Amino acid sequence: MDCIFCKIANKEIPSDIIYEDESLLVFKDINPLAPVHLLVVPKVHINSLNDISESNSSIVSKIFELIPQIAKEMKINETGYRVISNCGKDGDQTVEHLHYHILGGRKLDSSLG
Numbered sequence: 001m002d003c004i005f006c007k008i009a010n011k012e013i014p015s016d017i018i019y020e021d022e023s024l025l026v027f028k029d030i031n032p033l034a035p036v037h038l039l040v041v042p043k044v045h046i047n048s049l050n051d052i053s054e055s056n057s058s059i060v061s062k063i064f065e066l067i068p069q070i071a072k073e074m075k076i077n078e079t080g081y082r083v084i085s086n087c088g089k090d091g092d093q094t095v096e097h098l099h100y101h102i103l104g105g106r107k108l109d110s111s112l113g
Contacts, residue, residue, distance in 0.1 A: 005097035009043040019070060023059060026070055026102075035105030036074050036081070040067065046098040049087040063100060076104030 007013045009025050018038055019026035029037040042059045046052065052060055071077040081104030086093040 003045060003095070003097050005039075005041045005095055005099060006045055009041065018073075019066070024062060024066060026066070029101065034103040034108060036076050036103065038070065038074070038102040040070070040100040040102065042098060047096050048093060048098055049085055051098070060098075067100070067102060070102060071104065074102075074104065076102075080104065082108055 004013065008015045008027065015025075015030075016028040017025065018028065023043055025041045025043060026038050027041075029039055040063050042056075042063065044056070044059065046056055046059070067083060068077065071081050081102055084101040084103065085099065
């Protein structure tokens with residue numbers, strides 16, 4: 001499989017990791033759109049939001065339990081932040097691996113989601 005996020009999760013490609021456990025990885029986006037721009041990625045490959053099912057939805061639950069903790073660590077929890085997941089070509093999903101963007105650290109314009 002030629003998935004860049006799988007390669008990052010497997011440590012084949014370096015990244016600036018903020019958090020890691022047995023099932024999730026959080027790292028800095030290489031093209032940040034805000035002072036804080038992180039990606040939350042399951043280590044198991046799931047193509048997109050369209051591929052979430054009963055068999056893998058527990059990972060999504062874990063992601064949304066982790067996001068507030070990461071926001072607090074990054075000191076954006078009180079001022080606010082945005083969570084985005086792009087799905088499919090028209091949704092501008094550029095990597096076919098489920099991931100969530102956490103953006104914050106400044107007032108975000110509506111054009112970011």
